[in-house]
Structure formats: C-alpha cells, structure tokens
Amino acid sequence: MNKEIRNWSGSVRFRPQALLAPASVDELRQLVRGHARGGARIRAMGARHSFTPVIETPDTLLDLGALDSLESVAEDGSVWAGAGIGLRKLGEALLRQGRAQENLGDINAQSLAGAVSTGTHGTGLGFGSVSTQATGFELLDAQGNLATIDEQSAPDLFHAAGVSLGALGLLTRIRLRTVPAYRLRVKQFVESLDDALGGIVRRNREHRHFEFFWFPYTNQALSKIIDETADPPNVSRLKDWFGDVLVENLAFEAFHRVSWMGLAGAPAINRLLIALARGAAAKEKVDWSARAFATSRLSKFQESEWGLPLEAAAEFFSRLQKLFEKQAFPATFPIEVRTAKADSFWLSPSYQRDTMFVAAHMYHLLPHEGYFTAFRQLCLDFGGRPHWGKLHGLRPDDFGSLYPRWSDFQKLRRERDPDGLFNVPSVFG
16 A cells, blocks of 8 residues: 655645655656656655645655755855755754855745745745745756756746746755854744734834734734844753743643633633743744744644735734634634745745735644635735645636736746646646
C-alpha cells in the first residue's frame, strides 16, 4: 500500500502512486524526462506546511529535501541556495557566514522553494515576501531542460516564477539577496484593538516591523514591535524553550481543549488568552534575526489568510467585529495582522499594492468551514487575495478577477507545460 502523505495540520491527506527523493539535480532531470514521456503528473513537496492541496497528486510526488546546498556568499551579498533547504537551516548557515535574510515570517519550518512558491511573508511595509529576496532562479522545465533566469534575462518568466506554486517548472536553486547579520529586539504589549489598528501605518514607518494579534469578542490585541539593535542576544536556549515554548504552548493547548470539550465558550477562553498574552509581553527578547523572527507553535490549527488593500484596514475590522457579534464562531485563536510592501510577482497577493495580511485560525479539532467561509466572503468584499498556502475555498474560475496578470500567467504556463506535467488542479483546473 502506498504511503499516505499528510501536511502539518492534517487538512491534506493523499496517497501518491510513487514518492521519489532525487539525490541530485541530474537525477531530478532524468525523472522529469521519464515522466514527460510517460504522461504521469509530478508535484514536488517541501516541508508540507501549506494548508492547501498544492502538493497533492495521484501520480508522482517528489521530495526535494536533498537539494539543500548553500554556496558561499558572493561579493555583492547574494548566495545560491538549494530549493529544498529549510528556512531554519538556511538562517543558521547564513549566520555562520555573517549574513542574514532581510525579513522572515514567524514560522521557519518551510523549505525555501515552498516559501517562495506560495508567497510566504513576514511583516513590515519596508519589506516584501520571501519571494522578493530572490534575484535569480534555476528552473527545470517540463522537458527536463535546466535554465537560470533573472529579471534582466527573462523578465516575464522571472515575475511569473516568483510565486508560481511550482506550475512553471521545478525550482532547483534560488539566488537570494542577503544583508550583513543583524540582531533584533522584540517587544510585545497588550493594548486596545483601536490603538493597534490606528498605529498600523505609523508604527510601520517608525519601526522595522510591526504586527498585532486581535482576540475576537474583546477589544484587546497583543502587539509586537521589532527593531534592529546593537545589543547582544539575551536568550537562554534552555530557559527560552522551557518558558516560551513548552509552558506557553501547553497553556495555549489546554485552553483550546477546554473549548473543544465545551467547558467554556470562545469569549471566555479569549479573555484567559489575553491574561496569558500579558505574561508573555512582560519579556523582551534580543537575538540574531532569523532566531528572533521565529516562534514555536505546537498547538495544531487550520488557517485562512488574505491580503487586503492596506487602506481598507479600519472598515474591514469594523465589519469583522460585527461578524463575530452576529455569528458565534468558536474562534479561540487570535486574528493575526501583518503588512507587506507591494511587489511585482504576478500571482502575489501583494502584486502592485501595499498589503495588510489578515489570518484567521481554528483549533484543528474544531470545525472551521463556517468560520472560514464567512471570513472569505468578507475578505473578497474588500478585494482580498488569498495566501496560496492557506485555506481559501476558491475554485479555479475564481482567481481571474483577483489577479490582474492571471491570464498572462495561464498563457505562460501552457507554453512551458502544454501537457500539464506540473499542473495544480485545485488552482488551475
């Protein structure tokens, strides 16, 4: 019996006909050429952290984890990294060379190619997604031909491949722009939603990074400000793991279990979570950037995230609060709010607009469909575009009106892969 493949949250489960792990790019090329002749479809997986079925296939699934090399940093600060390298491993390897990525999200479990292909992002209006750090791609097409592209040599293909879900070919290496290694100070504090929302643009101008987490059924938010600092790291690995990772995650899990068992409703749970957040906010952390960005989340959940025009923030949250007043969703995870600078990648949620990303979460044992459906409709009312790695409930016919370059991407996809070797049925049909 074929091995069942599951993603991190359990929202995706399938059995491919074959699971292959090429040890080199040459071996990968031979696999692609063989499948092109045989007619079977190919998908590649990274760390299986996407909530959507972007890797799902009944045919051949490729594990590219062996493509995890990292070259020495060039004189211009760029570095070629294997597509299968994990973000955590990449961050530590760059630090040993005195370099760092300019921005990251708060999860570092993903592979580099997975993060780029789905438009994974951090926060801060001075920064785009991880894709915007890429200055070149090594791309394997459906005929098994390998090409190196950048914005100068192939501008259309570059801007399409930057967020492509692997539909234009397999990324084998990615050239990243890096910066000198730096340290960050992380400050957290609980404040009113009005203050957090009102400061979303101002704080992004005054600080390197800003984000906040709103607790539904309350007017409270946990805000986080991150700035560069010359101060030395103050993190004890053991103490940090025991206090911030183990204890806080266990408490978080316990609160969700109480809700799942029906012992308390979401409003009461969220008030308890605010108290937990106040305790977490009492600690300031200084660490090297890749470590400071990352947080450990041991409590499993499902997630839906949308990129909205930044100027819609106030009106969107007004309607979101009314939605919670009208419908009693068992939402015991806070709503996460981040920002990103406009970029030029055709399928990026931030394509040509500064973006507010809003993410809804649901404990994995609780039903999420009704909550995420209502959340999706509200986001669509404001011109929202889905994060490709998060649950969105859209069908292939829905995307054309959301992405201005959708038809151009489809045309390029058909030219490069006329037989649909790398097709993603849930997105392209």
